[in-house]
Amino acid sequence: MSKKPRVRFAPSPTGGLHLGGVRTVLFNYLFAKHFGGDFIVRIEDTDQTRFVEGAEDYIFETLAWCGLEPDESPKHGGPFAPYRQSERKAIYREYAEKLVAQGYAYYAFDTAEELDAKRKEVPNFQYNQISRAALKNSLTLLEAEVKSLLDAGTKHVIRIKMPANEEVKFTDMIRGEVSFNSDQVDDKVLLKADGMPTYHLAVVVDDHLMQITHAFRGEEWLPSAPVHILLWQYLFGLENMPEWAHLPLILKPDGNGKLSKRDGDRLGFPVFAMDWTDPKTGEKTTGFKEHGFLPEAFVNMLAMLGWNDGTDNEIFSLAELVEKFSMERVHKSGAKFDYEKAKWYNSEWIKKLPVSSYRLQVTGMLAASGINIDDNKKLETVLELIKDRCTLLTDFVQQSSFFFKAPETIDIAAIQPKWNEQKNMFFLELIRAFELMQSWDHEALENELKELAAANQLKPGELMLPLRIMLVGGKFGPHVFNIAEILGREETIKRIQHTLQLLTK
RNA sequence: GGCCGGUUCGUCUAUCGGCUAGGACAGCCCCCUUUCACGGGGCAAAGACGGGUUCGAUUCCCGUACCGGCUACCA
Known part of the structure; x- marks a missing residue:
């Protein structure tokens, strides 16, 4: 460069x-x-x-x-x-007038209404090399008429005078050489009746004044490129023109x-x-x-x-x-655009970034659903534990709220069909065992449950889901003993008791 | 209609003349997981068409088809 x-x-x-x-x-x-x-x-x-x-x-x-x-x-x-181009309004007229003086542009006095009518009347009407000869502008009017119109303050626009049969080409950084025949492009308005420039004039003047070296824009601009190329040629010289790239x-x-x-x-x-x-x-x-x-x-x-x-x-x-x-x-x-792929990028970044970088945003989302966080350390522990199962930041709300607030609804239906007195007894015993545990961490909790299950001739698998429902309210979330660990002894026992009551009703 | 641009799996794409056409998302299957995910493994899936050029075309050239953009005193 x-x-x-x-x-x-x-x-x-x-x-x-x-x-x-x-x-x-x-x-x-x-x-x-x-x-x-x-x-x-x-x-x-x-x-x-x-x-x-x-x-x-x-x-x-x-x-x-x-x-x-x-x-x-x-x-x-x-x-x-x-x-802001509205604040630069005064700048543009000078360039437009210069173009008129050099014969590259002209005054046009046709009103917007007249042109609208014309478009209705003539299919594919364009203000161009052919039609301009029959319209009201400084090319068709006598010099004196134009002067008196101008002196009278008649509303008018300035249009570029597209040259006849000229090849206008430029090299696009993405597409290579692109060329147009000037016969095909119409006499675009450069300065509007209100004195404001159109995009076509403003972009060229400002890119020059602001010393822009590379101009990138969407592909929808490609058809108007010849107008801009010509304006560069007339006003500031092609050698000073920025390089263009029209993005797909x-x-x-x-x-x-x-x-x-x-x-x-x-x-x-x-x-x-x-x-x-x-x-x-x-x-x-x-x-x-x-x-x-x-x-x-x-x-x-x-x-x-x-x-x-x-x-x-x-x-x-x-x-x-x-x-x-x-x-x-x-x-x-x-x-x-593929929204599924977009979400995949997000899930990748959720996993990649430290939870501290989006903790605040999740806090806001939780607050919006009525959960106020006062323990940031606990929040980060929770986020770390559940980030793998979140695609969008909004997923954190559902995945984390039960850590901070007892679930409002318990999916009893998921455990009721296989519920019996033996299991009820087991959970009562489990509560007592939990009350007596010395260390409260997920490994110890898991061992406790497994030992107690064996002693009662129950399979741990039959007990994990009920426990999960009791703590989470539904069939989701990270490993159940991790949840219990974070919830703490008191809250864990409280939730087990609560569900037990619902089940014995 | 005219002008301009584009064309590889359903989608995003790799390939700069040598291809058994690679990857990712989505889909399907399996494993891991006493939930749901994550993760791991696998399956399926593509060069618009027709001509050239070439020992050899997805790749270069031409034509056709299709898709899109533009066609305002809007950007």
Whole structure:
């Protein structure tokens, strides 16, 4: 890398950040950090009609959760501020006017309504080299007319004047050479009637002004690339243009097409990184974080959707991804999102990470279900014991609550059919034995039960399940003597007695 | 419709002309486990199609098919 890379993620603050967006951030971040470069977040809020309150904060909270902190942004500051395009409005007109002066762009006075009508009337209507000759713009109007229109403050836009029959090409870091014929692309609006730039102008101007060296975005942008290439050529010179990479799309698991928020709702999995509530409608969309995903797993899973290091390794920390990442190994084709695989990554990270790193989040989840933890050491012991059987952080609630609170319902039906007086006597004896035990650990407890069972001519196997039901309430959880050990003598005996009462009723 | 992009097991993918096509998730079976998991072992499962180029094509080229993206004064 000849110079330190500067990459940017340029979201528009219109709602929650979805999978594909986070992955675009990730690949930007990994590439930049791999080469010791900078990661910039620029807010593309040029469409004032789509502005959504809180969306920008949400984006930064999401990046923070993922561990993908920007070096420069409206929130983090930086030498190229402001990083919000709405605050840079004044900058863009100058470039648009320059293009008009050079003959690369023109004023267009057609109203949005007129164009809408045109689209209804003419199938596949495009404002292009052919149709512009019959429309109201500075190419068809007399110079004097244009001047008087402008002087009168008539609403107008500035459109790029696509050249005739020119090959526009560039080298995409992922796809290689991609070329377009300029005849096929329409005269995109560069500056809107409200004076705001469109994405097309803003992205080129700001990438230049912010000295962006590499521009990565989703594949859905490929068709508008020729507009950007031409603008670079006209404004700042192709030799100064960043290198482009158009990332493959993340597809819906069933059927085909881009993964959308709706697919998640329909199929029952999150699409947004974190919970998002639309401030206008109040509609809530759930996120990976709240579904119980660890950021390490979320990032890992996203990285593997379209990239791998060429080995069989699938588990990577952020630091490892930074070290291994290369744009050359990013795929061309889209990847269907597989929620089952996503959960597998999470279970791997739950096992891999020390329980202390997610203890707080589990504490919050337990609190939400009415269990308040006052003994963190006990919590960590419990988490350590049950982590192997948890796929999502939310699984910890069911798997651990009985350690802190006696089960509300006991699955009596699981033991009743084989229950008899002999077993009842056994458990009464077991309580007495437990009361007398010197050391309270799982091995001693197991030995105690086995010896007592032998003395009563009972098979231990017939007694383990009842004991489990008594302590846990159901047929799940880690080894029953480990549970008893953690529960302690008093609580263990109490729960046995409680169930015994239920059984003799 | 037009333009652009893509195409290896159900899914994510390895392979940079030599393949008995490897791994992972999911599925099925077995083992471990006096619960449920974890774990271990195994089974099943793929190069869209047709032409070239080549001693040899999954790999390179062309065509076809299929899938997707875009086609706003949205990003």
